[in-house]
Amino acid sequence: MASVAPLRPTPLPVPRATAPGARPGPRARSVRHLGPHWYASVMGTAIVATAGAALPVHVPGLRTACAAVWALSLAMLLVLLPARALHWIHHRDQARAHLMDPAVAPFYGCLSMALLAVGGGALIVGRDWTGLPAAVALDAVLFAAGTLIGLVAAVAVPYLMVVYHRIEGASPVWLLPVVAPMVSAALGPLLVPHLPPGQARQTLLIGCYALFGLSMLATLLVLPLVFGRLVTGGPPPLALTPALFLVLGPLGQSTTAANKFADAAPGVLPEPYAHGFAAFAVLYGVPVMGFALLWLALAGAMVLRARRRGMGFAMTFWAFTFPVGTCVTGAEGLAQHTGLAAFRWLAVGLYALLVAAWLVAALHTLRGLVSGALLAGPGTGVPGPRPATARTR
Numbered sequence: 001m002a003s004v005a006p007l008r009p010t011p012l013p014v015p016r017a018t019a020p021g022a023r024p025g026p027r028a029r030s031v032r033h034l035g036p037h038w039y040a041s042v043m044g045t046a047i048v049a050t051a052g053a054a055l056p057v058h059v060p061g062l063r064t065a066c067a068a069v070w071a072l073s074l075a076m077l078l079v080l081l082p083a084r085a086l087h088w089i090h091h092r093d094q095a096r097a098h099l100m101d102p103a104v105a106p107f108y109g110c111l112s113m114a115l116l117a118v119g120g121g122a123l124i125v126g127r128d129w130t131g132l133p134a135a136v137a138l139d140a141v142l143f144a145a146g147t148l149i150g151l152v153a154a155v156a157v158p159y160l161m162v163v164y165h166r167i168e169g170a171s172p173v174w175l176l177p178v179v180a181p182m183v184s185a186a187l188g189p190l191l192v193p194h195l196p197p198g199q200a201r202q203t204l205l206i207g208c209y210a211l212f213g214l215s216m217l218a219t220l221l222v223l224p225l226v227f228g229r230l231v232t233g234g235p236p237p238l239a240l241t242p243a244l245f246l247v248l249g250p251l252g253q254s255t256t257a258a259n260k261f262a263d264a265a266p267g268v269l270p271e272p273y274a275h276g277f278a279a280f281a282v283l284y285g286v287p288v289m290g291f292a293l294l295w296l297a298l299a300g301a302m303v304l305r306a307r308r309r310g311m312g313f314a315m316t317f318w319a320f321t322f323p324v325g326t327c328v329t330g331a332e333g334l335a336q337h338t339g340l341a342a343f344r345w346l347a348v349g350l351y352a353l354l355v356a357a358w359l360v361a362a363l364h365t366l367r368g369l370v371s372g373a374l375l376a377g378p379g380t381g382v383p384g385p386r387p388a389t390a391r392t393r
Contacts, residue, residue: 032090035098036104039110040322041080041365045073046069046073046120046121048355049073049126052066052069052355054329055347063125070118070125071129073121077118080114084111101165102165102167105161107176108177111153113150113179115142116142117187119143122134136191143188147181147188153177154178161174170226172226172245174222174226175246175250176246181212182216182254184211185253185254186253186260186326189208189260192264201268202269205264208260212258219250235305238309238311239314241303242319245324246323247295247323248296249322249326255333261277281334286338288330289334292327296327313364317365328347331347
């Protein structure tokens with residue numbers, strides 16, 4: 001029978017990033033505790049732009065504001081990518097500790113989703129400022145990179161969970177690596193019209209449908225574990241309660257993907273498949289959106305309970321943004337394909353919630369960056385990653 005033991009301090013040799021006796025400079029030291037969860041802020045910002053640009057109501061100045069928010073998300077990504085590179089170059093011991101930590105490793109899926117969200121935003125709204133050719137080129141690069149990284153994370157993170165991590169209980173963050181391919185599935189159809197007609201367009205669209213199935217089936221494995229953990233183990237710790245909103249991600253994103261398939265299929269796929277995707281968008285999207293609203297109410301009640309018990313700001317607040325944004329885009333797609341005013345107003349209401357959540361998360365994050373609290377390490381009064389644990393045989 002397998003025995004469980006803590007991971008030894010140095011289970012594998014750690015490559016040295018600097019020469020013996022050399023110390024990283026102040027800039028490198030400042031990113032020591034910059035974990036992969038920071039990509040969630042890029043995702044959450046980009047979805048505000050893309051969801052707002054597709055709202056089924058006309059608001060003067062909204063599209064310009066969305067373009068500005070998308071530009072902000074691009075700037076955040078361009079700052080975060082080199083900062084994370086510095087983290088890996090100068091602090092490989094900490095980076096490896098993140099990979100060995102079951103509470104942190106799933107956030108590597110956020111890198112994929114950040115690339116995809118910014119790339120998709122370029123085609124949806126960023127093209128107003130960059131021009132269409134530049135937007136297509138940027139999205140193509142970020143889509144390819146994000147999809148590849150997402151597929152690697154969808155395999156590598158579960159592998160680490162099985163082989164190395166000691167799992168104490170299911171967590172909603174387990175969804176992060178497996179939902180990344182669903183983001184590719186939802187945003188890939190945007191590139192279909194920009195490919196040569198014929199095999200190229202069909203391959204991309206069917207490939208996105210395969211990514212849809214990959215992610216959805218993996219999600220169906222994880223969701224019962226998450227709900228079972230809540231029922232048998234009680235509410236999560238206060239700081240982790242916002243992570244319950246992560247369940248909305250695969251629900252809203254899969255609804256969005258189904259609607260995007262219906263938009264892209266005519267003229268690309270032969271009948272009856274093109275018509276079948278239009279029917280699938282509604283037959284799949286409506287019940288899934290209903291379940292998403294049920295989970296939104298449950299997660300919202302849990303957050304209110306945690307707030308009454310003293311829950312303060314943590315980076316998990318960014319879980320209020322991207323998952324809710326996917327429900328906005330899902331409702332927008334259903335409004336388009338059903339013609340129902342109910343879905344239009346649902347999209348508007350959810351978008352108002354998204355903007356409020358983004359403002360709260362962004363302001364607290366900015367305040368934490370200015371004070372230095374969010375980049376402080378363990379032992380400074382700011383929670384850091386838990387010590388890594390492993391399963392050994």
